[in-house]
Structures are given as structure tokens and as C-alpha cells.
Amino acid sequence: MLKNFAQSETRYFYALIAFGLLIAAAGLGAAHFMEEHGHVVTGMNNQIVWGMPHVFAIFMIVSASGVLNVASIGSVFGKTPYKARAPLASLLSIAMLAGGLSVLMLDLGRPDRIIVAATNLNPTSIFAWNVLLYNGMFALAALYLWTMMEQRMNRWSKPVGFAVFGWRIILTTGTGLIFAFLVARQAYGSALLPPMFIVMSFAWGLAVFHVVQSAMYAWNGKTLNPAILKRMKNLLGIFVLATLYLVAAYHLSNLYFAKQTAFEHFILYDGGIYPYLFWGGYVVFGSLLPLLLIYLPSLTKTPASEKPGGVVAASLLVILGSFSLLYVFIIGGQAFPLSIFPGYEASSSFGDGQIASYTPSLPEILLGCGGLAIAFLITAIGVRVLDSLPHDVPDRRKHEAE
Amino acid sequence: MSDKVNLNRRQFLGKASAAIAGIAIAPGMLLFDFAHARPAGEAASSAVRWGMLIDTTQCDSGCNECVSACGKENGWPEAKSPTDVQWIRKVELKQVSTGRQTSLPMMCQHCAEPPCVDVCPTNASFKRADGIVLVDKHRCIGCRYCMMACPYKARSFVHEPVLDHNSDMPRGKGTVESCTLCVHRVDRGEQPACVEACAKAGHRAILFGDLNDPHSEIYLRIRSVASAQLRADLGLNPGISFVGL
Amino acid sequence: MNLLRAAVLLALLCMVNLTVAAVPMPKLDIGKGGQCVEDPKFMRKNHMKLIVHQRDETMRQGIRGGKYSLAECVNCHSSKVDNSVLGSSEHFCQECHEYAAVKIDCFECHSSKRKVIAEASK
Numbered sequence: 001m002l003k004n005f006a007q008s009e010t011r012y013f014y015a016l017i018a019f020g021l022l023i024a025a026a027g028l029g030a031a032h033f034m035e036e037h038g039h040v041v042t043g044m045n046n047q048i049v050w051g052m053p054h055v056f057a058i059f060m061i062v063s064a065s066g067v068l069n070v071a072s073i074g075s076v077f078g079k080t081p082y083k084a085r086a087p088l089a090s091l092l093s094i095a096m097l098a099g100g101l102s103v104l105m106l107d108l109g110r111p112d113r114i115i116v117a118a119t120n121l122n123p124t125s126i127f128a129w130n131v132l133l134y135n136g137m138f139a140l141a142a143l144y145l146w147t148m149m150e151q152r153m154n155r156w157s158k159p160v161g162f163a164v165f166g167w168r169i170i171l172t173t174g175t176g177l178i179f180a181f182l183v184a185r186q187a188y189g190s191a192l193l194p195p196m197f198i199v200m201s202f203a204w205g206l207a208v209f210h211v212v213q214s215a216m217y218a219w220n221g222k223t224l225n226p227a228i229l230k231r232m233k234n235l236l237g238i239f240v241l242a243t244l245y246l247v248a249a250y251h252l253s254n255l256y257f258a259k260q261t262a263f264e265h266f267i268l269y270d271g272g273i274y275p276y277l278f279w280g281g282y283v284v285f286g287s288l289l290p291l292l293l294i295y296l297p298s299l300t301k302t303p304a305s306e307k308p309g310g311v312v313a314a315s316l317l318v319i320l321g322s323f324s325l326l327y328v329f330i331i332g333g334q335a336f337p338l339s340i341f342p343g344y345e346a347s348s349s350f351g352d353g354q355i356a357s358y359t360p361s362l363p364e365i366l367l368g369c370g371g372l373a374i375a376f377l378i379t380a381i382g383v384r385v386l387d388s389l390p391h392d393v394p395d396r397r398k399h400e401a402e
Numbered sequence: 403m404s405d406k407v408n409l410n411r412r413q414f415l416g417k418a419s420a421a422i423a424g425i426a427i428a429p430g431m432l433l434f435d436f437a438h439a440r441p442a443g444e445a446a447s448s449a450v451r452w453g454m455l456i457d458t459t460q461c462d463s464g465c466n467e468c469v470s471a472c473g474k475e476n477g478w479p480e481a482k483s484p485t486d487v488q489w490i491r492k493v494e495l496k497q498v499s500t501g502r503q504t505s506l507p508m509m510c511q512h513c514a515e516p517p518c519v520d521v522c523p524t525n526a527s528f529k530r531a532d533g534i535v536l537v538d539k540h541r542c543i544g545c546r547y548c549m550m551a552c553p554y555k556a557r558s559f560v561h562e563p564v565l566d567h568n569s570d571m572p573r574g575k576g577t578v579e580s581c582t583l584c585v586h587r588v589d590r591g592e593q594p595a596c597v598e599a600c601a602k603a604g605h606r607a608i609l610f611g612d613l614n615d616p617h618s619e620i621y622l623r624i625r626s627v628a629s630a631q632l633r634a635d636l637g638l639n640p641g642i643s644f645v646g647l
Numbered sequence: 648m649n650l651l652r653a654a655v656l657l658a659l660l661c662m663v664n665l666t667v668a669a670v671p672m673p674k675l676d677i678g679k680g681g682q683c684v685e686d687p688k689f690m691r692k693n694h695m696k697l698i699v700h701q702r703d704e705t706m707r708q709g710i711r712g713g714k715y716s717l718a719e720c721v722n723c724h725s726s727k728v729d730n731s732v733l734g735s736s737e738h739f740c741q742e743c744h745e746y747a748a749v750k751i752d753c754f755e756c757h758s759s760k761r762k763v764i765a766e767a768s769k
Contacts, residue, residue, distance in 0.1 A: 038575045040561040045484035049546040049559060109544015109559060109576030113524075117543050120524040127523035127547055183517060183636055184553035338555050340508075340632055341495055341647070348508065349481055350491040350555065356484070442712025445704075530709055538706050539756050567758035569718050574756030589711050 005221075013384065020377045027370010030363040031106035039109065042364050047356030048334045053107040055326045056368030059204065060100030060375060061134075061175060062197060063322075065168045066205015068093045068141065072168075073235075075161025081228045084390040085213070086161070090145040091382045092212055094138060099375030101134060103367055126177045133171045140164050149386065172201045179329075186263040187333025192253075196246040203239035204322045206232065207315035212379065214312045216389055224308060225392055233311045237294040240318060244287050247325070263336050266355070267328060274332040277324040286321010290314035331358055439591035451514075451533040452583055453613040453641035454597075455620050455629060456506055458495075460607035463505040466492055468608065471599030472509075475584060477568035487558035489581045490596055495647075504646060507596060507608065509581035510535060510556035511632060511640035518548035518557065527578075533613075533641050534583045542577040549578060553633050554640075556580045583610075613641065673742040678724040678732075678761075684714055691743075694720075698753070717757055725761040733759045 005012070034041060044051040067089050074083030105111055121128040144164050147157040176197030182188040210232060217224055251268065254260040267274050293314040335356045340346065346353035382388065440446070472490045473480060481488045490509040496502070512535045518527045519535065526541035527548045537548075537557075549557045557580040564574050570586040573579055584594035592598075597610045611620035629643040683690060685697075697715040704710040724739040725732050732740040733754060740759070744751050 035576075038562040039559065040485050045561070046486075046488070046549070046558050047484055047555075049549045109546070109578070110542065113541075113543045116541055117524050117545075120541055122520075122522055122525045124520045125523045125547070127521065127545065131523065178547075181521065182551050184551055188550075334550070338553060340554055341493070342633075343499065344495040344497050346493050346495055348491045348493040350488045350508075351484065352491070352493050352508070352555070440709070440711065443710060446709030528707060530707070532709065536706070540702055540706065564756070567754075567756070567760070569721065569758035569760070569762040572756040572758070577756070585709075589709060 009219075013380075017377065017380060020373045020380065023373035024370050024377060026366045027103075027368075027373060028106075030366035030370065031111070034107070034363050034367070035111060041361065043359045043361040044364070045356075045358075047351045048331060048358040050330055050334065051358060052360040052364035053103050053367050053371075054330055055323060056371055057100045057103040057107075058175065058330065059319075059322055059326055060096045060103070060371060062172065062201045063204040063208045064093045064096035064100060065137075065172045065175075066201030066203070067096060067209050068164060068168050069202050069205050070209050071144070072161060072165040075158050076165045081225075081231060081392060084392050085209070086157075087145060087148050087386065088213065088216070088383070088388040088390060089209060090141045090148070090164075091386065091388050092209060092379055094141045094145075095375040095378035095382065096208070097134060097137060097141075098378055099371040099373075102374050103371035106367060106370075126174055126181055130171075130174050130178070133167070133174050137167060137171055140167050145386075168201075169198065172198045179333075184338060185333055186254075186260055186336060186339065187267075187329065190250065190254075192246065192250050196243070196250060199239065199242045199246055200322070200325075203236065203243045203318060206236050206239060207318040207322075210236065210315040211312060211319070213390070214308065214315075216383060220389060222389075228392065229308060229311060233294050233314070236311070236314065236318070237291055240287050240290055240294075244283075247282075259339070259342070266336050267332050271332060271335070271355070274328050274335070278328045278332075281324025282321045282328065285317055286324055287318075290317045290321070293317070334358075440589055446530050446532040446534075446589075448531040448533075449614060451613040451641065452588060453512070453533065453611070453620060453643070454583075454594075455609040455624050455627075456642065456644050457607045457609070458504045458506045458644055458646035460605050461492075461505050461507065462603075462605055462607075463492075463494060463503070465603060465605065467599040467603040467605075468492075468507045468596035471595040472581070472584075475568070475587075475595035476571045476582070477564070477566060477573060485561040487560060487579065489558065489579070506644060506647075507600075508554070508556075509596070509642070510583075511554050511638070511642045512581075512583060513641070514639035515637065517551040517553065517638065521547045521551040523547065530585075534585050534588070535580075536582055536585065537577065537579055539572060539574060539577045539579075544576040544578065546578060552580075553636055553638070673746045674737075675739055675742055676726045676728075676737050678726055678739055679722075681723070683723075684719075717753065718762060721757070721759060722761050725759075730761040731759050 042051060069089075070082055071086035071089040071093075073079050074081075074086050105114055108114075118131060121131065123129075140160070140163055144157065144160045147153040147160050173194040176194035179188040180190060180193040214224070251264060255264045265271075267278060269275055290313075293310045297310065335358060337346075337351070337353050337355065340352065469488075469490050469492060470480070472478075476489060478487045478489060480486075481491075490507055492505055493508045494503070494505050497504075512529075512533055514529075514533070516527070516529055516535050519529055522528075523545065524541045524543055526538045526543070527535070528538060529535050544559065546559055549555075549559060557578050559578050560573060560575050562575060567573070571582070584592075584596075587594060593610055594608075597608045600606060600608045609620050609623060611618040613620060613624070615621055624643060627645050629645045630647050631638075631640045631643050632647075685693075698717055698720075701713045701715040702717070705713060705716075721732055726734075726738055732738050733751075734741065736742055736745055740751060740754075
């Protein structure tokens with residue numbers, strides 16, 4: 001089986017690229033369809049203004065930042081096993097950022113005005129700052145990749161690594177501030193959001209990295225050093241716990257305020273799909289089940305019991321949980337009516353006082369998947385062309401990896 | 403008759419007529435100052451701040467004249483679905499603690515500290531010098547961040563191609579829009595369409611004018627009648643205030 | 648020998664291009680016609696710059712009555728037949744823009760019809 005695979009490996013690779021191109025084309029087609037006919041062909045409306053494309057895009061952008069964390073643990077915190085993973089992390093980060101930004105830009109009402117967006121920057125707008133931060137991230141990540149791949153530049157990889165680390169903390173803070181700055185809606189406008197986004201980026205980034213790394217190892221017929229697997233697995237567990245903590249803090253403090261109680265009730269209890277996604281999708285499947293998969297084997301104390309498959313499953317579940325959480329946060333946050341007339345019940349032809357309804361449409365989902373496909377294509381072609389498979393030190397120096 | 407008596411009678415007649423004129427004019431809700439168009443070539447000035455005072459006690463729950471008038475004036479059709487644009491809408495309110503019901507027209511509040519202007523990445527959403535908050539469609543990229551930021555849900559996104567343009571009010575697919583305080587009419591010295599329609603319907607619930615002009619009806623009335631801005635706690639200082647809330 | 652071949656090929660190409668390029672200049676339906684705000688040669692080169700500059704003055708500063716008002720251009724140049732500047736290769740704006748292959752963005756938002764008649768048809 002392995003021999004057959006090795007023989008037709010190139011063919012399998014091209015098939016994979018073709019598949020990615022197909023999905024990317026579908027996404028671009030959907031974007032064209034949306035631009036041609038207007039957003040009326042999507043499920044978004046004047047109540048729910050940001051929909052599925054934004055769920056996909058924010059997942060990709062937050063994960064892109066978090067994926068670089070793997071590299072930062074190497075360069076900034078000096079942990080050797082992570083240093084070897086830095087090139088793959090940088091490449092993956094660039095790929096995901098490109099995918100996420102493509103989705104955001106193609107979802108604009110006037111995507112033909114990107115040049116206007118890039119040349120008229122309002123300094124009070126976090127979106128405008130993000131234009132600078134995201135482009136800077138591309139440049140820095142590419143520079144970082146260069147310092148690692150070009151031997152003569154290797155001595156610069158640590159300072160550039162520091163710069164990358166600092167830049168992406170600011171960038172992820174910027175992503176959280178998009179929502180934190182919105183005083184209008186009860187779901188947002190909280191100072192807790194930037195730190196929450198940073199911790200989410202750690203968790204999701206590591207999960208995505210692990211899935212991609214495992215796929216690469218399986219493709220090349222290699223196995224990951226169990227010691228490194230254990231480290232990454234435990235780290236994922238810590239990040240998932242930290243995210244759970246901040247999400248809990250956000251909801252618990254909201255529940256305390258009488259004026260926020262109705263909103264929390266909606267999200268956590270009687271809001272239809274949102275409580276299901278929150279409790280089922282994020283808490284149980286996206287956090288508790290992965291934690292079980294991560295920690296339970298160690299708890300049963302069987303030697304070499306860390307099943308690689310279990311950790312990949314945990315990572316995939318964390319990603320599922322991230323989509324659920326983002327759906328609840330972004331769309332659920334918009335579905336709850338604005339409090340324009342406190343003390344009054346309101347109704348109107350424009351949805352005042354009513355829970356807004358939203359159904360994801362096919363063009364939106366295709367656009368989101370198209371973004372994922374773009375990230376996939378950049379990663380797949382990148383790892384083919386560049387030497388980014390982590391080169392771990394041989395097993396005889398295992399004690400160093402511990 | 404002595405001159406002194408004549409003088410007293412004249413003085414009395416003069417003062418009396420002045421008093422009668424004052425009594426006749428003041429309560430007769432003058433909805434506009436003696437309006438004058440801004441001369442061609444002159445920019446809007448921050449010496450003026452356009453605003454409205456809406457009397458919810460005069461607003462009729464079943465009446466939709468302001469909404470129809472705005473749609474006709476600015477070229478947007480009657481809204482039938484959640485993707486349709488609404489620059490102004492009638493809101494029916496019921497006070498939770500007392501059950502008292504009222505209604506009011508709701509549109510862009512033309513804040514002095516507009517959150518929509520703060521968040522717009524391209525400066526498309528901007529506040530003109532005279533207080534009117536507008537969207538510059540030449541720069542709007544349709545990101546909808548202003549719609550997320552507005553606490554009054556004032557803004558709409560144009561989800562479909564616009565087929566019937568009004569040459570006074572350009573609007574197009576893929577951009578965001580909201581009440582412009584009928585800036586094209588105001589610049590000509592006229593009233594916004596909703597104000598005129600409400601007066602024509604006999605309710606006179608909407609009073610429009612220059613909040614900075616000490617002689618304007620709105621300036622005087624807003625200082626004599628209890629009124630409130632919506633969500634005043636947010637510190638946005640809207641140009642629209644409501645009586646009876 | 649190679650040089651000769653190259654020269655012959657170049658001459659052939661030039662001849663082909665010259666014949667192909669003999670596309671007739673657009674014959675415009677100028678609408679009301681008469682005196683434009685500027686000279687036609689100047690307008691052909693610069694009308695886009697005038698419109699762009701004017702729009703910021705009108706939109707952001709509220710300066711009305713400018714010389715280069717787009718609405719006034721449309722009022723004058725709309726076809727007398729259907730009161731529009733768009734719709735076919737004979738209409739004023741569309742014809743030259745098709746000839747020059749430059750996409751017009753204005754009429755996504757601005758009315759392409761003469762004002763007075765547009766209101767009467769409502």
C-alpha cells in the first residue's frame with residue numbers, strides 16, 4: 001500500500017490540487033454571483049448584516065495568528081521542538097490569512113473598491129488599522145520564513161520571531177476590538193473580547209497546525225515523535241481550558257447585569273439554534289470532548305497511550321467548536337434586538353424588538369469554503385515547493401525534547 | 403381729549419396688538435424658520451446644527467405618511483422584506499411598567515459623536531459641518547461595519563440593483579445608506595419630506611430646524627418642553643429629540 | 648535574410664493594424680446640444696477629473712450650484728428620444744465609453760435620466 005502510494009504520489013497530489021482549485025473556483029463564482037445580483041441572493045439582510053462568510057473569515061484570520069504561536073514558542077520561548085515547526089507554521093499562517101482576507105474582501109458590497117479602502121484610511125476605524133496590520137503580518141511572516149530558510153539569515157530569525165510575536169498579538173487584539181468597540185449591541189462592547197480572541201487564536205491555531213502537520217506526516221509516511229506529540233497535546237488542552245474560562249467569564253459577568261439577562265437567556269437557553277450550537281457545538285463537542293481525548297489517556301496511566309489519532313480528533317473537534325462559537329457570537333449577537341427604547345417593548349416594519357432570523361445561503365457557504373480552499377492551495381503548493389516538513393532532532397537526543 | 407390720554411391709548415393699543423400678535427404666533431406651532439437656501443458656492447457651516455424635535459403625543463399610530471413621503475422623495479420603494487431598505491420607520495412602543503402605548507417615527511439620529519463615522523474604514527460615513535450625518539457613496543465599500551455600530555439601527559444596505567434613480571438622491575447597490583435629513587431639500591431652504599408630510603396630514607409631530615439658532619422654533623420649544631434623546635446614556639448627543647418618552 | 652523577413656513581417660502587421668484600426672469615430676447623440684461648460688476637446692480629456700473634484704465639494708462640504716454638476720451634464724446630454732444617457736451605442740455617455748472601453752461607474756448610483764421627465768413619469 002505504501003509502495004503504491006509512493007509510486008502514484010504525484011498523481012494523488014495533483015488530484016488534491018485539482019480538488020482545491022475546484023472549490024476555490026466555486027467560491028469565486030459565488031462571489032461573482034453575489035456582486036452581480038447584490039446581497040439579496042444571500043441570507044444576510046438589514047438585521048443580520050454579517051453572516052457565514054464572516055464566520056469563515058474570522059475563523060481563518062484568528063487561526064492564522066494562532067498558528068504562528070507554534071513558531072513563537074520556538075523563537076521567543078526557546079523550545080527546540082517548536083523551532084523545527086516554525087517554517088510550516090509561517091507558511092500556514094500566510095495561507096490562512098490570505099484565505100480569510102479573500103473571503104472578507106469578496107463579501108464587500110463593492111469589492112471593486114478595494115483600492116479606495118487601501119488609500120482612504122480612517123484612523124479611528126479598527127478596520128482601517130486592520131488593513132495595515134494584516135498586510136504587515138504578511139510581510140513579517142514572509143520575512144520570518146526567509147530568515148529560517150536562508151542559512152545566511154538564520155541569525156535574524158530570533159529577532160524577527162520576536163517582531164512576529166508582538167505583531168500578531170496586536171493583530172489579534174485588533175480582531176477582538178472589531179467587536180469590542182461596538183457599543184450598540186449587547187453581545188459586544190466588552191473589554192474581555194480582545195484577550196478572549198487572543199486565547200482563542202492560541203487554541204484554534206494549534207488545532208489547525210496539528211491537523212495539517214499530521215496530514216503531512218501521514219502523506220510522507222512518517223510518525224511524529226511521541227514526546228513532541230505529548231507536548232503539543234497538553235498545550236492544546238491548556239488553550240482549550242483557557243478559552244472556556246474566558247467564555248465563561250464573559251457569560252457569567254453578563255448574566256449578572258439585569259439589562260443583559262434577556263440577551264444571555266436568548267444565547268444560552270431559549271434562542272433556538274444558538275443555545276444548541278453554544279452548549280452542544282462549542283462546550284460539549286468543541287471543548288469537553290477534546291479535553292477528554294487529550295487528558296483521559298494520561299489519566300488512565302497507560303504507557304505510550306497517547307494515540308495520535310485521538311489528538312487529531314481532538315483538534316478537529318476544537319475546530320468544529322470554533323465554528324459553533326463564532327456562529328453564536330457573530331450571528332446570534334446580531335439576531336438579538338437592539339435596546340433602543342429601554343423600558344419599552346418595540347415593534348416595527350424594520351425588525352425592532354424582534355429576534356432576527358437568518359438562514360445561511362449556498363453562495364455564502366461556497367464563498368467561505370472557497371477561502372478555505374485558497375488557504376489549502378497555498379499550503380499544499382507551499383509545502384511541496386519549500387522544505388517545511390519539521391526536521392526534528394533524532395530520537396537519541398530524546399531527553400532534550402522532553 | 404388731552405395729548406396725554408391719546409398717548410396712553412396709543413401706547414395701550416400698541417402694546418395690546420403686540421401682545422395679541424405674540425399670543426397668536428407663538429403657540430401656533432411654526433414648523434419652520436423663514437427658510438432660506440444656502441447661496442450657491444457656499445459650504446455648509448458648523449454655525450448651524452440641523453435637528454428635529456418629534457412629539458410622540460402627536461404621532462398617530464396608524465399613520466405612515468412620513469415613511470411614504472421619504473420613500474417617494476428619495477427613491478426607495480415600500481419595504482416588504484428584511485432585505486428592503488428603510489430610511490425611516492414607524493415604531494409602536496408599549497411601556498413595560500405601565501402598558502401605555504405610543505408611536506414614533508425612527509430614523510438616523512444625526513449624532514454629534516456618531517459611532518458610524520468612527521468605525522467607517524474609508525471615511526465614507528461622515529458628519530457634514532452642519533451636523534447632517536451622510537454616507538459618501540463614492541467611498542463606501544459596503545463592509546456594513548457602520549450598520550453593526552449604529553445603536554439605532556438607522557442604516558440599510560442596498561441588497562439589489564437600484565432601477566429607478568432620483569437625480570437628487572443618488573443611491574446604488576452594494577452601498578450603505580440612511581436618512582439624509584433630506585439634505586438636498588435643506589440646502590434649498592426647504593423642509594425634509596417627512597416633516598412636510600406630517601404637517602400635511604395634520605399631526606405636526608415633527609419639528610425641524612437649526613438647533614443653534616436662538617430665534618428658531620425648535621430652539622425655543624426644546625427649552626420649554628421636556629424632551630429626551632434616545633439612549634442618551636451612550637453620550638452620542640443625537641440631533642433628534644423626542645417629547646413624551 | 649532574417650532581417651529582411653522581420654522587416655516584411657513588421658510591415659504586414661502595420662498594414663493589418665491600420666486597416667483594423669479604421670473603426671469609425673462615434674457619432675454622438677448629444678441630446679440638447681449647444682454650448683457645453685467647456686470645450687469638447689478639453690472635456691474629452693478631462694471630464695472625469697472635473698466630476699471627481701466637484702463631487703467632493705458637493706458631497707462633503709455641501710457646496711451646491713457647481714459648474715461641473717453631473718446632474719446638469721445628464722440633463723443636457725440625455726437623448727431627446729428617451730431622456731437617457733445610457734441604453735444603446737448611440738446614447739451619449741455609453742457610446743464613447745464603449746469606444747474607449749472604459750467602464751462607467753457613475754450610474755450605479757446616479758440617475759442616467761434627465762431630471763424633469765423622470766419626475767413626471769413617477
